Amino acid sequence: MDEARARDVVTAAGLAGGGAAEPVLLALGENAVFAVGGLVVKVGREAALLERAERELAVAHWFAASGIPAVRAAEPKPRLVGGHPLTLWHRLPDAVRPADPEDLAMLLRAVHALPEPPFALPGRDLLGGVERWLRLAGDAIDPADAAYLRSRRDGYADEVAALSPHLPPGPVHGDALPRNVHVGPDGPALVDLETVSADLREHDLVVMALAHDRYGMPAGGYEAFAGAYGWDVRDWEGCAVLRGARETASCAWVAQHAPGNPGALAEFRRRVASLRDGDPRTQWRSF
Secondary structure: OOHHHHHHHHHHOOOOOOOOOOOEEEEEOOEEEEEEOOEEEEEEOOHHHHHHHHHHHHHHHHHHHHOOOEOOEOOOOOEEEOOEEEEEEEOOOOOOOOOOHHHHHHHHHHHHOOOOOOOOOOOOOOOOOHHHHHHHHHHHOOHHHHHHHHHHHHHHHHHHHOOOOOOOOEEEOOOOOHHHEEEEOOEEEEOOOOOOEEEOOHHHHHHHHHHHHHOOOOHHHHHHHHHHHOOOHHHOOOHHHHHHHHHHHHHHHHHOOOOOOHHHHHHHHHHHHHHHOOOOOOOOOOO
16 A cells, blocks of 8 residues: 555545645554544554554543553544545644653553453564564565564464563553554554554563664663663563564565565565564664
8 A cells, every 4th residue: 555545545545635735644653544634543554453453442531531641542443444444543743852762661651551451462473473564564675574574473472372471461562662652742642553452561661672772772772762661571582582573574564565665575585684684683784
């Protein structure tokens, strides 16, 4: 799904066109995200993601009832428009500053203190998207690279399932990065709730360890995060397994953007090469 297709979906939903202001693209990743007046519209890539969209809205209502600062849904159910799940959200006020690692840590502490919700949350299927992302990449990527990632996925799936946690399992955000925190006039709030799950709390903490190792987060930023949360996941013997699984998923995630995007293809090849070489420090570019 490219930007043009996503705009067509927004128009077909009656949220653009007819003299209305042009939707402003905010992000084009797993979803296309547009600002439309006082709303934010998220368009999913395919109909198979409808159930995930339904769960994200349920999580938003649960967070609101639980007092967790987070983005709030503008409609209770997703729409399916032209084969694409579409959800509506209240637009947050303009940010007053960028989110920092401590903001994320304090929000995670609040989420990790929650009991199970009144509806079923899945486990954090970290590797579940690999096949879909590789399928969306199609012929744009080398079949040998796709086969390599499938093999890594299968190996790590067994290792992740066998992990013994240090923290009590429970609700997790699932993609815990400062980019998924918005700091408005009322303070930090979580956004992008589609990966909220019930699983090892360590899933949320390994994300930031990988941000330090692969994406250039300064050591001071990571130390501030671990200090604000109250524990450093790198002290856990299972950290390397979760890190390897997330690297595998992150590599495959970029692949879906490779068709028609030379920058994504180059980054995909860079990531695969570093995994093949067993180099844990080659810097990856955020995408």
